[in-house]
Amino acid sequence: MTQPSPPRHAVVIGASLSGLLAAAVLAEHMTVTVIDADALPQGPAARRGLPQARHVHLLWSGGARAIEEILPGITGDWQAAGALRRSLPTDLVTLTAQGWLPRYEEMQFTVSCSRDLLDSVVRARVTGLAGVSTLQRSRVRSLEGTAARVTGVRVDTPDEEGRLIGADLVVDASGRGSRARTWLQELGVGGIRRAEVDSGLVYATRIFEAPAGAHAAGFPIVNVQSDARVPVPGQTATIVPIENGQWQATLSGTRGGQPTADPEAFVPFAKGVRSPIVGELLEGRKPLTDVAVTQGTANRRLYFEKADLPDGFFAVGDSVATFNPLYGQGMTVAAQGLLAVRDLLRAKGLSHPGIGREAQRAVAPQVATAWELATSQDILYPGATGVRPKPGAGVMGAYVTRLMTGATTQRALTTALLRVMTMNSAPTHWFSPAVVWHVLRATDRGALRAPTLTAAERAAAGLAASPRPS
Numbered sequence: 001m002t003q004p005s006p007p008r009h010a011v012v013i014g015a016s017l018s019g020l021l022a023a024a025v026l027a028e029h030m031t032v033t034v035i036d037a038d039a040l041p042q043g044p045a046a047r048r049g050l051p052q053a054r055h056v057h058l059l060w061s062g063g064a065r066a067i068e069e070i071l072p073g074i075t076g077d078w079q080a081a082g083a084l085r086r087s088l089p090t091d092l093v094t095l096t097a098q099g100w101l102p103r104y105e106e107m108q109f110t111v112s113c114s115r116d117l118l119d120s121v122v123r124a125r126v127t128g129l130a131g132v133s134t135l136q137r138s139r140v141r142s143l144e145g146t147a148a149r150v151t152g153v154r155v156d157t158p159d160e161e162g163r164l165i166g167a168d169l170v171v172d173a174s175g176r177g178s179r180a181r182t183w184l185q186e187l188g189v190g191g192i193r194r195a196e197v198d199s200g201l202v203y204a205t206r207i208f209e210a211p212a213g214a215h216a217a218g219f220p221i222v223n224v225q226s227d228a229r230v231p232v233p234g235q236t237a238t239i240v241p242i243e244n245g246q247w248q249a250t251l252s253g254t255r256g257g258q259p260t261a262d263p264e265a266f267v268p269f270a271k272g273v274r275s276p277i278v279g280e281l282l283e284g285r286k287p288l289t290d291v292a293v294t295q296g297t298a299n300r301r302l303y304f305e306k307a308d309l310p311d312g313f314f315a316v317g318d319s320v321a322t323f324n325p326l327y328g329q330g331m332t333v334a335a336q337g338l339l340a341v342r343d344l345l346r347a348k349g350l351s352h353p354g355i356g357r358e359a360q361r362a363v364a365p366q367v368a369t370a371w372e373l374a375t376s377q378d379i380l381y382p383g384a385t386g387v388r389p390k391p392g393a394g395v396m397g398a399y400v401t402r403l404m405t406g407a408t409t410q411r412a413l414t415t416a417l418l419r420v421m422t423m424n425s426a427p428t429h430w431f432s433p434a435v436v437w438h439v440l441r442a443t444d445r446g447a448l449r450a451p452t453l454t455a456a457e458r459a460a461a462g463l464a465a466s467p468r469p470s
Helices: 017-026 061-070 074-081 115-127 180-186 263-271 277-282 330-348 355-378 393-406 411-421 427-431 433-440 455-461
Strands: 009-013 031-035 058-060 084-088 092-096 108-112 132-135 139-145 150-156 163-166 169-172 194-198 202-209 221-224 235-242 246-253 292-294 299-302 313-315
Touching (some): 009 150, 017 061, 017 115, 017 169, 058 330, 061 074, 061 108, 074 115, 115 132, 139 180, 194 355, 221 277, 235 263, 235 277, 246 263, 246 277, 263 277, 313 355, 330 355, 393 433, 427 433
Parallel strands (some): 009 169, 031 132, 092 221
Antiparallel strands (some): 058 108, 084 108, 139 150, 150 163, 194 299, 202 246, 235 246
16 A cells, blocks of 8 residues: 655745745645744734844835735735835836936836835735744754755754754745855855945935825825946935835935934935935924934845755745845845746646756846846945946946936836836846837936925925925
8 A cells, every 4th residue: 555655844944025935835835834033023013133124125016916926915915904005106206317207107016114014914924824834933053964955954942952853845035144055065065156246335214204194195205316327425315105104214325425323314314315305305204213224235146056056955035145225126036036936846846856956046037137237236336345347237337327318208218117127027128129219219308307296295295385406
């Protein structure tokens, strides 16, 4: 009589957004244990292991659509919990390096809320799935197995040190502080290349009480970007409406122009960037938190997909690559990569030889796209360190600059810009014949010269009726 096969089991290291999505994908095929060093909160609350959650996190439509594929109905769940769906560019007042974008009808969208709320809704959904369990306040010490195959992990739990947890598949989603490279070296796996580009970026965030009625009126996201072509430190200022009638305001600055934790300097910094509009909107608003500052925002990438990884292992999310948070890519890259893994597992199954290595290769294209977009800009700032641009990058940069200039005046190029920036299309879309045709005719003639707030929005924020020139 044939004996039934024992149930398959996976371990996911880290209850980050990428870890939770990995658990959801794997739960279609096996039981899953998610291991995290924190005690996971029941609702939207801060976690020690996710300090960057204090800053603005926009989930672009490319990422929201990917998560919706993995967890159907999640967008509605976010909105029911208080998240805001904002149309792009309709609900976006933004000064790009080339100028103010027009506020056309919806082309893409973003989910606007605190990272704590975003994660809590996903966490509730995933931990409620059949076969998914969590091991909290526990740290993975090492991988078990050989250079040929990973067979589990050693974990220090509140009750036991060095506990062995066997697994058919181990997924590292432990984030920026991942020790996967070291763990693999201990198994005899080397040659995992690392790259980094560091602009010295520092982030400072404070939450304010929004003006009465601003949320109900659909007050837009307001963003002033830096211009990497100008040889000065890049500084930005952003306001994002989030849940509970609040504005989350984040400032950033590269080496030589960084914001600080001084609350008295917050609004003056916002007024001192390329347009003072964010500072003007914040002036007189009631702060609800102290200023939270984060350093160590370098772009960092580990090329796991090019290494001879053992079977039964792959890494996702910030364990593979971290990006300058300014571009809002991290969550979307992780979600799209795990959607690709889901499709791979559905097509080939867990028993396919080398499925872990194939999963690692499946997440690589999304990582590579975001890496090129982020690092090609960050390396231009004064004092930036790391991988220099490839030959021909100057010509490519000139083309993209022309496209972005055209996006300030041509609907077709605004559409093309947002399709790529929200990660619904790869940058190759910018080189399609239709887009090239518009780029060759791009001009800033007729471009807007002042913030694109409406009279009603300015009144709601308590600003003078006449906008200042940018």
